[in-house]
Amino acid sequence: MGDWTAISGNLLYAAFFIYLIATFFFAGTIRDKKKGKSRVAGNIGITLAIIGFLTQIGYFITRWIASGHAPISNLFEYTTFFGMMLVFAFIVLYFIYRVDLLGLFALPIALLLIAFASMFPTEISPLVPSLQSHWLYIHVTTASLGQGILSVSFVAGLIFLISQVDQSKRSKHTVWLEFVIYVIAVTLAFIIVSSSFSAMNYEASFEAPIEGQQAEITYNMPAIVGPYQGELISEGSMSPFFQAPEWMRGEDAAKKFNTFLWALLGGIVLYWGTRLILRKRIAAAIQPLLNKKVNPELVDEVSYRAVAIGFPVFTLGALIFAMIWAQQAWDRFWGWDPKEVWALITFFFYAAYLHLRLSRGWQGMKSAWLAVGGFGIIMFNLIAVNLIISGLHSYA
């Protein structure tokens, strides 16, 4: 058993690095001066992406063997799988449209997702009774595939925006685009900060009242914000600058808030550091690199096509299969659980996207912004609903 777990872990590492190298090759395609002239870098890139994907499939299978159930049962496993589905969706759309730039943006997003996933407990965990069903495999994999395909829409939308937003003057578009980049920086900062402190084995313990009982809370990062009425009991740890407000109840609320603050601050450092070096907006710095390669109409169509393909898959997996399973496990196919509601919101949002595009001619910029918004909703459902809004789905 231990062997399979180790093999599976190594395969995931390998896949991660292969994706990373593939990204560099896709970056190399920017240097090909004229469209379609040299395909060498792109071909190597997509080959590596496929190898990486197969390696990650290897991780998936070996972990399945090790645990005896499909590894999609907690936040780490699900997010990793989501990254894998994003890569898969990218490969499919790459072969329809052959846009090299898609790889340059899709793979880093997948890398971020996988790295982000690794910040959560990675040990193999048992299935609670409600998860012991074949629908776990069917529902979760399909929903995740749908989200992966929809995410490619975001990737293409982002390429469209970076290459098309007028950077000569400050506008709503430039501000929001920088915000999107800042959010990506926050994710990166979260990964860097948590893995650094966990490598240092940092701990700071507090004693604080939880539901009327004194409880010990251990932070794995220096406390910027301490628990409400908490007292630092470990020696040599940094004392917090302020206390969490009273309404942040629950054992981990203040701890999560602290981690969030670290990520926000780290994001500011990363974002502004880069911006000061570049001396211009980040998107404005990337734009000239893309302009030669981007055919806006094509990128717009890729973004839309991803929604057209992903929407039915998402509906099937995240709503229909979900309802069938919920009917079996919880005696009702729909119960307005937060995760269900957010899946419905995602469905409504993309339905609106399709109506606006097909019937009101929203293309280009508007469509790209909607794709970004849709991805925001997907990530909110993945992260915020699991970590902040608790419900039946908070298995992680």
Added chain:
Amino acid sequence: MKEITCECGHVNPEGTVLCEACGKPVEQNQHIDGNEDKKLLNMRYDGSARRSQTYNRTIVDKVWNFFSSVKVGVTLIFITVVASAIGTIFPQAVFIGGADPATHYKDQYGIAGQIYYQLGFHDLFSSWWYMLLIAMIGISIVIASIDRFFPLYKTLKRQKPKRHELFMKKQRVFGETKSDAIDYETFKTNLKKRRFKVYEQDGHLLAEKNRFARWGPYVNHIGLIIFLLGALLRFIPAFYVDEHVWVREGETTLIPGTEGEYYIKNEAFTLETYDKDDPEDAKFKEAIENQDGAIPKTFRTDAVIYERTNQGVAGADPELETIKEGSATLNNPLKFEDFALYQASYQLDEFSEMSFKIHDKDDEDTNYGEFTVDLTNPQSTYELDEGFRVEVVNYFPEYEMQDGQPASVSKYPKNPAFVFNLYPPGEETPETSFLGIGANIDAGENNQYKLGLTGFDTRDVTGLTVKKDHTLGIISLGGAIFMIGVIQGMYWNHRRIWLQPRSDGAWIAGHTNKNWYALRMEIEKSIEGTHIEAPQDQYEMKS
């Protein structure tokens, strides 16, 4: 009806924007699709005459036009999205574990919770205005679909290969070829190879494929409507039963919602947890150790279902006949007839029996007699062989001190306590004792005897949901039709290519309902070896 006769001879209904047969723009109606002063024609519904764009006089027209507007539909969707998102900020009232919403939200979430409650967001998804939003989306789906489907269907059915010049020129994909070597036959062969249907009229060509993809949206809307109607049927009791029953181990009880017809006996309730020392679960060791409490593995009720054979005989004891033996676990409900029993909740170790003995106050080893109390059905007095008599003065199934007085918070024996009157043989004045688990308080200083707990039995209680749902079939049908429609509309593209012979060559034009880049690729492949020049995309994206 003011019909419009086109120069091609076709008679179009009132409100037509582009002639159904030849596509010639009907001059006085160009404002309807916003075609005036535009380089390209709006081809969204092929310029067909839609009711919503034609009439706007009566109240009916206005209501119809309101609901058939996509703008209105999308606005309704966005309002629903925002409302639903707000509905997840705090838990809905059904998830707060039976607490009183009036105080719960204020206590837990402060002023924000109070506002949330007062605005009714705590019960958003069954509020009248949320239902109204969903209903309006439903109406919008029906009206918008009818408004567009029939005209579009007729137009595509009546279209002719021979198109008006303006129609050709104002297509998004359009090209002129000046050549006398155009190979029409190769072009036709190429198109047929690419699974186009090719129609011909006086040398004019129309190649078309996947028209059925245009019906996808209407099919999926039908599915949605069936789904919503199915959900609506749940308000009718004959279609839908949703009850809950607690059954103690060993107990037989009537299943609610079955009109006295079915009974259930709980043979056993089993809760298994993962055990890190069990070799089978050893792989989960780390996760089990990291978890505060035990991780449950199985919740299972083994049960027998009985049917009452003497139903309707008032007052008679039920005569029961076994119809099913089986178990209910999460994910595997126990099904019988129209009903399904779902493992929904449980209560472990409820007390079923308690045994007591009488001994000297100062010497626990003495024994003046024992008796056992059945907690679901305690007797009022217990006569002991040794001549002692014990009277149950008060029984608290779930005992708690409230304002200095003993009280019971429920009728379930979760923490039983008693007040006993003990009559020693021949005595008329009793000694009073208070007795509970871990609470043996002397009621009187002068007591000579004392009661002691010698043993107890516990049993588990299972909570089952009783469901009958005849709407599931309708809802599933709606879901299936929706999926078919979405796939039909999203995974296929309706494409048309027109070729018009000219004195000095030919004109080519193309239309698709989506994915224009892919359409141009398709045209480029179809014109290989035909001397037709690739058309241009005349659309300029406004970014």
